[in-house]
Amino acid sequence: xxxxxxxxxxxxxxxxxxxxxxxxxxxxxxxxxxxxxxxxxxxxxxxxxxxxxxxxxxxxxxxxxxxxxxxxxxxxxxxxxxxxxxxxxxxx
Amino acid sequence: xxxxxxxxxxxxxxxxxxxxxxxxxxxxxxxxxxxxxxxxxxxxxxxxxxxxxxxxxxxxxxxxxxxxxxxxxxxxxxxxxxxxxxxxxxxxxxxxxxxxxxxxxxxxxxxxxxxxxxxxxxxxxxxxxxxxxxxxxxxxxxxxxxxxxxxxxxxxxxxxxxxxxxxxxxxxxxxxxxxxxxxxxxxxxxxxxxxxxxxxxxxxxxxxxxxxxxxxxxxxxxxxxxxxxxxxxxxxxxxxxxxxxxxxxxxxxxxxxxxxxxxxxxxxxxxxxxxxxxxxxxxxxxxxx
Numbered sequence: 001x002x003x004x005x006x007x008x009x010x011x012x013x014x015x016x017x018x019x020x021x022x023x024x025x026x027x028x029x030x031x032x033x034x035x036x037x038x039x040x041x042x043x044x045x046x047x048x049x050x051x052x053x054x055x056x057x058x059x060x061x062x063x064x065x066x067x068x069x070x071x072x073x074x075x076x077x078x079x080x081x082x083x084x085x086x087x088x089x090x091x092x
Numbered sequence: 093x094x095x096x097x098x099x100x101x102x103x104x105x106x107x108x109x110x111x112x113x114x115x116x117x118x119x120x121x122x123x124x125x126x127x128x129x130x131x132x133x134x135x136x137x138x139x140x141x142x143x144x145x146x147x148x149x150x151x152x153x154x155x156x157x158x159x160x161x162x163x164x165x166x167x168x169x170x171x172x173x174x175x176x177x178x179x180x181x182x183x184x185x186x187x188x189x190x191x192x193x194x195x196x197x198x199x200x201x202x203x204x205x206x207x208x209x210x211x212x213x214x215x216x217x218x219x220x221x222x223x224x225x226x227x228x229x230x231x232x233x234x235x236x237x238x239x240x241x242x243x244x245x246x247x248x249x250x251x252x253x254x255x256x257x258x259x260x261x262x263x264x265x266x267x268x269x270x271x272x273x274x275x276x277x278x279x280x281x282x283x284x285x286x287x288x289x290x291x292x293x294x295x296x297x298x299x300x301x302x303x304x305x306x307x308x309x310x311x312x313x314x315x316x317x318x319x320x321x322x323x324x325x326x327x328x329x330x331x332x333x334x335x336x337x338x339x340x341x342x343x344x345x346x347x348x349x350x351x352x353x354x355x356x357x358x359x360x361x362x363x364x365x366x367x368x369x370x371x372x373x374x375x376x377x378x379x380x381x
Contacts, residue, residue, distance in 0.1 A: 018103070021115050025121045067126070067281075070123060072105040072129065
Protein backbone atom coordinates (compact mmCIF):
# COMPACT_ATOMS: atom_id res chain seq x y z
CA UNK A 1 0.00 0.00 0.00
CA UNK A 2 1.34 3.38 -0.88
CA UNK A 3 0.43 6.39 1.17
CA UNK A 4 0.08 9.54 -0.90
CA UNK A 5 0.74 13.02 0.36
CA UNK A 6 -0.82 15.29 -2.21
CA UNK A 7 1.21 15.20 -5.36
CA UNK A 8 4.32 13.76 -3.68
CA UNK A 9 5.33 10.30 -4.74
CA UNK A 10 8.32 8.16 -3.76
CA UNK A 11 11.27 7.99 -6.11
CA UNK A 12 11.84 4.83 -8.08
CA UNK A 13 15.17 3.27 -8.84
CA UNK A 14 16.65 0.97 -11.45
CA UNK A 15 19.14 -1.50 -9.96
CA UNK A 16 22.19 -2.45 -12.00
CA UNK A 17 24.17 -5.46 -10.84
CA UNK A 18 27.57 -6.46 -12.16
CA UNK A 19 27.22 -10.18 -11.56
CA UNK A 20 30.79 -11.14 -12.41
CA UNK A 21 32.25 -8.81 -9.81
CA UNK A 22 30.00 -10.05 -6.99
CA UNK A 23 31.49 -12.18 -4.21
CA UNK A 24 28.17 -13.20 -2.71
CA UNK A 25 28.56 -11.59 0.71
CA UNK A 26 24.83 -10.93 0.88
CA UNK A 27 25.07 -7.43 2.40
CA UNK A 28 22.76 -5.86 -0.19
CA UNK A 29 20.17 -8.61 0.22
CA UNK A 30 20.20 -8.40 4.01
CA UNK A 31 20.10 -4.63 4.39
CA UNK A 32 17.73 -3.61 1.58
CA UNK A 33 14.87 -1.90 3.43
CA UNK A 34 12.30 -3.04 0.87
CA UNK A 35 13.63 -6.59 0.29
CA UNK A 36 14.04 -5.91 -3.39
CA UNK A 37 16.97 -8.28 -3.81
CA UNK A 38 17.59 -11.96 -3.14
CA UNK A 39 20.53 -14.29 -3.70
CA UNK A 40 20.00 -16.22 -6.91
CA UNK A 41 20.64 -19.88 -7.57
CA UNK A 42 22.93 -19.20 -10.52
CA UNK A 43 26.71 -19.08 -10.27
CA UNK A 44 29.02 -16.41 -11.62
CA UNK A 45 32.49 -17.11 -12.99
CA UNK A 46 34.02 -17.06 -9.52
CA UNK A 47 31.44 -19.51 -8.21
CA UNK A 48 29.44 -17.15 -6.04
CA UNK A 49 25.70 -16.57 -6.08
CA UNK A 50 25.08 -12.99 -7.21
CA UNK A 51 21.88 -11.23 -6.10
CA UNK A 52 18.98 -10.67 -8.42
CA UNK A 53 16.13 -8.19 -8.43
CA UNK A 54 12.85 -9.77 -7.38
CA UNK A 55 10.61 -6.80 -6.58
CA UNK A 56 11.82 -4.11 -8.96
CA UNK A 57 8.81 -1.88 -8.34
CA UNK A 58 9.53 -1.72 -4.63
CA UNK A 59 12.88 0.05 -5.05
CA UNK A 60 12.71 3.57 -3.62
CA UNK A 61 16.16 4.75 -4.74
CA UNK A 62 17.65 4.86 -1.24
CA UNK A 63 20.99 3.69 -2.71
CA UNK A 64 21.87 1.67 0.37
CA UNK A 65 22.88 -1.36 -1.74
CA UNK A 66 25.18 0.89 -3.74
CA UNK A 67 26.75 2.30 -0.59
CA UNK A 68 27.14 -1.01 1.21
CA UNK A 69 28.46 -3.20 -1.63
CA UNK A 70 32.12 -3.88 -0.79
CA UNK A 71 32.80 -4.95 -4.39
CA UNK A 72 31.44 -1.80 -6.11
CA UNK A 73 29.27 -4.22 -8.11
CA UNK A 74 25.83 -2.70 -7.68
CA UNK A 75 24.42 0.75 -8.33
CA UNK A 76 21.05 2.39 -8.63
CA UNK A 77 19.87 4.98 -11.12
CA UNK A 78 16.82 7.15 -10.79
CA UNK A 79 13.92 5.90 -12.85
CA UNK A 80 12.35 8.60 -15.00
CA UNK A 81 8.60 8.36 -14.74
CA UNK A 82 6.23 9.31 -17.50
CA UNK A 83 3.64 11.10 -15.43
CA UNK A 84 5.74 13.36 -13.33
CA UNK A 85 4.55 14.31 -9.87
CA UNK A 86 6.35 16.46 -7.38
CA UNK A 87 9.29 14.38 -6.25
CA UNK A 88 9.78 13.59 -2.62
CA UNK A 89 13.18 13.36 -0.98
CA UNK A 90 13.46 9.68 -0.19
CA UNK A 91 17.12 9.80 0.61
CA UNK A 92 18.07 10.71 4.19
CA UNK B 93 19.70 -6.04 -18.91
CA UNK B 94 21.14 -5.51 -22.37
CA UNK B 95 24.66 -4.42 -23.16
CA UNK B 96 23.54 -1.06 -24.52
CA UNK B 97 21.90 -0.20 -21.22
CA UNK B 98 25.07 -1.13 -19.36
CA UNK B 99 27.16 1.10 -21.57
CA UNK B 100 24.85 4.02 -20.88
CA UNK B 101 24.80 3.69 -17.13
CA UNK B 102 28.13 3.89 -15.41
CA UNK B 103 28.81 2.90 -11.84
CA UNK B 104 29.42 6.20 -9.99
CA UNK B 105 32.39 4.61 -8.21
CA UNK B 106 34.21 4.34 -11.55
CA UNK B 107 35.14 8.01 -11.30
CA UNK B 108 37.03 7.30 -8.11
CA UNK B 109 38.59 3.89 -8.78
CA UNK B 110 41.22 2.51 -11.09
CA UNK B 111 38.89 0.04 -12.73
CA UNK B 112 41.70 -2.00 -14.27
CA UNK B 113 42.65 -3.09 -10.76
CA UNK B 114 39.14 -4.13 -9.75
CA UNK B 115 38.11 -6.80 -8.57
CA UNK B 116 40.07 -6.13 -5.42
CA UNK B 117 41.71 -8.68 -3.16
CA UNK B 118 39.47 -8.21 -0.13
CA UNK B 119 37.61 -11.27 1.10
CA UNK B 120 33.87 -11.74 0.63
CA UNK B 121 32.22 -10.15 3.67
CA UNK B 122 35.05 -7.72 4.37
CA UNK B 123 33.94 -4.20 5.22
CA UNK B 124 36.81 -2.22 3.72
CA UNK B 125 35.05 -1.78 0.36
CA UNK B 126 32.14 -0.12 2.13
CA UNK B 127 34.47 2.36 3.77
CA UNK B 128 36.04 3.16 0.38
CA UNK B 129 32.56 3.84 -1.03
CA UNK B 130 31.84 6.11 1.93
CA UNK B 131 35.11 7.93 1.34
CA UNK B 132 34.32 8.45 -2.35
CA UNK B 133 30.83 9.63 -1.46
CA UNK B 134 32.24 12.08 1.08
CA UNK B 135 34.67 13.46 -1.51
CA UNK B 136 31.84 13.86 -3.99
CA UNK B 137 29.68 15.68 -1.46
CA UNK B 138 32.45 17.93 -0.17
CA UNK B 139 33.14 19.16 -3.75
CA UNK B 140 36.88 19.31 -3.33
CA UNK B 141 39.17 19.62 -6.32
CA UNK B 142 40.09 15.97 -6.82
CA UNK B 143 43.48 16.95 -8.26
CA UNK B 144 44.32 18.40 -4.88
CA UNK B 145 43.52 15.22 -2.97
CA UNK B 146 46.26 12.75 -2.12
CA UNK B 147 45.71 9.35 -0.56
CA UNK B 148 48.54 7.68 1.33
CA UNK B 149 48.39 4.23 2.81
CA UNK B 150 50.74 1.73 4.33
CA UNK B 151 50.89 -2.04 4.19
CA UNK B 152 48.00 -4.33 4.95
CA UNK B 153 44.56 -5.14 3.66
CA UNK B 154 43.44 -1.52 3.97
CA UNK B 155 46.79 -0.39 2.63
CA UNK B 156 45.63 -1.59 -0.78
CA UNK B 157 43.24 1.36 -0.98
CA UNK B 158 45.99 3.65 -2.31
CA UNK B 159 46.34 1.34 -5.29
CA UNK B 160 42.63 1.21 -6.04
CA UNK B 161 41.62 4.86 -5.82
CA UNK B 162 42.08 7.17 -8.80
CA UNK B 163 43.78 10.09 -7.05
CA UNK B 164 47.40 10.93 -6.51
CA UNK B 165 48.24 8.14 -4.12
CA UNK B 166 51.20 6.41 -2.59
CA UNK B 167 51.57 2.99 -1.05
CA UNK B 168 54.30 3.43 1.54
CA UNK B 169 56.30 0.96 3.59
CA UNK B 170 54.80 -0.60 6.68
CA UNK B 171 53.70 1.95 9.27
CA UNK B 172 55.16 4.96 7.44
CA UNK B 173 51.98 6.31 5.89
CA UNK B 174 51.67 9.20 8.35
CA UNK B 175 55.27 10.51 8.05
CA UNK B 176 54.96 10.35 4.27
CA UNK B 177 51.67 12.26 4.46
CA UNK B 178 53.29 14.79 6.79
CA UNK B 179 56.03 15.42 4.25
CA UNK B 180 53.50 15.66 1.45
CA UNK B 181 51.43 18.19 3.35
CA UNK B 182 54.43 20.32 4.29
CA UNK B 183 55.92 20.29 0.81
CA UNK B 184 52.60 21.26 -0.78
CA UNK B 185 50.23 22.78 1.78
CA UNK B 186 47.49 23.11 -0.86
CA UNK B 187 46.97 19.36 -0.89
CA UNK B 188 44.27 17.62 1.11
CA UNK B 189 46.15 14.60 2.40
CA UNK B 190 44.21 11.55 3.51
CA UNK B 191 45.88 8.59 5.21
CA UNK B 192 43.80 5.49 4.63
CA UNK B 193 45.19 2.52 6.44
CA UNK B 194 44.57 -0.25 8.89
CA UNK B 195 45.01 -0.53 12.63
CA UNK B 196 48.09 -2.71 12.38
CA UNK B 197 49.78 -0.21 10.10
CA UNK B 198 48.80 3.06 11.77
CA UNK B 199 48.75 2.03 15.41
CA UNK B 200 50.87 -1.10 15.56
CA UNK B 201 53.92 -0.52 13.36
CA UNK B 202 53.46 3.22 12.93
CA UNK B 203 52.22 4.04 16.42
CA UNK B 204 55.05 6.45 17.08
CA UNK B 205 54.27 8.41 13.92
CA UNK B 206 50.59 8.56 14.83
CA UNK B 207 51.18 10.12 18.22
CA UNK B 208 53.68 12.62 16.87
CA UNK B 209 51.45 13.72 13.99
CA UNK B 210 48.64 14.20 16.52
CA UNK B 211 50.97 16.07 18.88
CA UNK B 212 52.04 18.47 16.11
CA UNK B 213 48.42 18.83 14.98
CA UNK B 214 49.42 18.11 11.41
CA UNK B 215 46.63 19.04 8.99
CA UNK B 216 45.85 15.54 7.67
CA UNK B 217 42.87 13.19 7.77
CA UNK B 218 43.55 9.69 9.10
CA UNK B 219 41.00 6.99 8.36
CA UNK B 220 41.93 3.96 10.43
CA UNK B 221 40.09 0.80 9.51
CA UNK B 222 40.17 -1.36 12.61
CA UNK B 223 39.64 -5.08 12.22
CA UNK B 224 41.39 -6.09 15.45
CA UNK B 225 44.30 -8.03 13.93
CA UNK B 226 47.07 -8.06 11.33
CA UNK B 227 44.81 -9.50 8.70
CA UNK B 228 47.05 -9.60 5.63
CA UNK B 229 49.86 -11.53 7.31
CA UNK B 230 47.66 -14.18 8.90
CA UNK B 231 45.80 -12.79 11.88
CA UNK B 232 48.52 -12.04 14.40
CA UNK B 233 47.87 -10.09 17.60
CA UNK B 234 47.75 -6.36 16.87
CA UNK B 235 47.85 -3.36 19.18
CA UNK B 236 44.05 -3.20 19.05
CA UNK B 237 43.19 -6.90 19.55
CA UNK B 238 40.75 -7.11 22.45
CA UNK B 239 41.67 -9.18 25.50
CA UNK B 240 40.44 -12.76 25.28
CA UNK B 241 40.24 -12.89 21.48
CA UNK B 242 41.76 -15.94 19.87
CA UNK B 243 44.36 -15.07 17.24
CA UNK B 244 47.04 -16.95 15.35
CA UNK B 245 49.82 -15.82 17.72
CA UNK B 246 47.53 -16.14 20.75
CA UNK B 247 45.96 -19.60 20.38
CA UNK B 248 44.76 -19.58 24.00
CA UNK B 249 43.43 -16.05 23.78
CA UNK B 250 45.07 -12.66 23.85
CA UNK B 251 46.14 -11.37 27.26
CA UNK B 252 47.64 -8.01 26.26
CA UNK B 253 45.86 -4.75 26.97
CA UNK B 254 44.71 -3.17 23.71
CA UNK B 255 44.97 0.49 22.73
CA UNK B 256 41.96 2.71 23.14
CA UNK B 257 42.47 4.67 19.93
CA UNK B 258 40.20 7.71 20.47
CA UNK B 259 41.74 8.22 23.92
CA UNK B 260 45.27 7.85 22.54
CA UNK B 261 44.87 10.41 19.78
CA UNK B 262 42.84 12.82 21.87
CA UNK B 263 45.45 12.98 24.62
CA UNK B 264 48.12 13.49 21.96
CA UNK B 265 46.23 16.51 20.64
CA UNK B 266 43.97 15.50 17.75
CA UNK B 267 41.28 18.03 16.89
CA UNK B 268 38.70 15.66 15.42
CA UNK B 269 38.13 12.12 16.69
CA UNK B 270 35.27 9.86 15.69
CA UNK B 271 34.55 6.16 15.72
CA UNK B 272 31.97 4.22 13.70
CA UNK B 273 31.39 0.69 12.50
CA UNK B 274 31.35 0.08 8.76
CA UNK B 275 27.58 -0.40 8.77
CA UNK B 276 27.07 3.22 9.87
CA UNK B 277 27.51 4.14 6.21
CA UNK B 278 25.92 7.59 6.16
CA UNK B 279 27.54 8.53 9.45
CA UNK B 280 30.98 7.47 8.26
CA UNK B 281 30.42 9.54 5.11
CA UNK B 282 29.38 12.56 7.14
CA UNK B 283 32.31 12.14 9.50
CA UNK B 284 34.79 11.98 6.61
CA UNK B 285 33.15 15.07 5.12
CA UNK B 286 33.57 16.94 8.39
CA UNK B 287 37.14 15.76 8.74
CA UNK B 288 37.98 16.92 5.20
CA UNK B 289 36.60 20.35 6.01
CA UNK B 290 38.49 20.49 9.30
CA UNK B 291 41.88 22.12 9.72
CA UNK B 292 43.99 19.98 12.00
CA UNK B 293 44.61 16.34 12.79
CA UNK B 294 41.42 14.37 12.17
CA UNK B 295 41.16 10.74 13.15
CA UNK B 296 38.29 8.44 12.19
CA UNK B 297 38.28 4.87 13.41
CA UNK B 298 36.02 2.53 11.46
CA UNK B 299 35.41 -0.92 12.90
CA UNK B 300 35.08 -3.55 10.19
CA UNK B 301 34.62 -7.30 10.32
CA UNK B 302 37.58 -9.50 9.40
CA UNK B 303 35.90 -12.63 8.15
CA UNK B 304 38.70 -14.91 7.15
CA UNK B 305 40.86 -14.57 10.25
CA UNK B 306 39.31 -12.84 13.25
CA UNK B 307 35.80 -14.21 12.80
CA UNK B 308 36.92 -17.69 11.80
CA UNK B 309 39.35 -18.11 14.69
CA UNK B 310 36.81 -16.87 17.21
CA UNK B 311 33.89 -18.70 15.56
CA UNK B 312 31.88 -15.53 15.15
CA UNK B 313 30.18 -16.51 11.90
CA UNK B 314 30.52 -14.81 8.54
CA UNK B 315 30.87 -11.17 7.57
CA UNK B 316 27.17 -10.55 7.69
CA UNK B 317 26.85 -11.85 11.27
CA UNK B 318 29.80 -9.83 12.49
CA UNK B 319 28.73 -6.65 10.70
CA UNK B 320 25.28 -6.88 12.25
CA UNK B 321 26.72 -7.79 15.64
CA UNK B 322 28.99 -4.75 15.71
CA UNK B 323 26.11 -2.54 14.66
CA UNK B 324 23.79 -3.95 17.31
CA UNK B 325 26.44 -3.67 20.00
CA UNK B 326 27.23 -0.07 19.16
CA UNK B 327 25.81 2.79 21.13
CA UNK B 328 26.06 6.34 19.82
CA UNK B 329 27.42 8.76 22.39
CA UNK B 330 28.57 12.00 20.80
CA UNK B 331 31.11 13.83 22.90
CA UNK B 332 31.66 10.87 25.22
CA UNK B 333 34.69 10.92 27.48
CA UNK B 334 37.26 9.01 25.45
CA UNK B 335 38.61 7.34 28.59
CA UNK B 336 35.44 5.29 28.70
CA UNK B 337 35.36 4.10 25.09
CA UNK B 338 37.74 1.14 25.28
CA UNK B 339 36.73 -2.00 23.41
CA UNK B 340 36.20 -5.33 25.18
CA UNK B 341 36.03 -8.62 23.34
CA UNK B 342 32.49 -8.86 21.89
CA UNK B 343 31.48 -6.13 24.30
CA UNK B 344 29.65 -2.88 23.86
CA UNK B 345 31.07 -0.48 21.28
CA UNK B 346 30.71 3.19 22.01
CA UNK B 347 30.66 5.09 18.73
CA UNK B 348 30.15 8.70 17.77
CA UNK B 349 32.02 11.92 17.32
CA UNK B 350 34.08 12.30 20.46
CA UNK B 351 36.22 15.35 19.84
CA UNK B 352 35.72 18.35 17.56
CA UNK B 353 37.75 21.38 18.56
CA UNK B 354 39.77 24.17 16.98
CA UNK B 355 43.51 24.48 17.48
CA UNK B 356 46.29 26.08 15.40
CA UNK B 357 47.89 23.52 13.10
CA UNK B 358 51.61 22.84 12.72
CA UNK B 359 51.98 25.34 9.86
CA UNK B 360 49.94 27.99 11.70
CA UNK B 361 52.16 27.59 14.73
CA UNK B 362 55.31 27.77 12.62
CA UNK B 363 54.17 30.91 10.82
CA UNK B 364 53.08 32.78 13.96
CA UNK B 365 56.23 31.83 15.85
CA UNK B 366 58.66 32.74 13.09
CA UNK B 367 56.81 35.97 12.33
CA UNK B 368 57.18 36.89 15.99
CA UNK B 369 60.87 36.03 16.06
CA UNK B 370 61.99 37.20 12.62
CA UNK B 371 59.51 39.99 12.07
CA UNK B 372 59.01 41.53 8.63
CA UNK B 373 61.63 39.55 6.75
CA UNK B 374 59.79 36.24 7.26
CA UNK B 375 57.46 35.26 4.42
CA UNK B 376 54.63 33.06 5.72
CA UNK B 377 54.72 29.56 4.24
CA UNK B 378 51.70 27.83 2.76
CA UNK B 379 49.37 30.82 3.10
CA UNK B 380 47.43 31.89 0.06
CA UNK B 381 48.08 35.59 -0.71
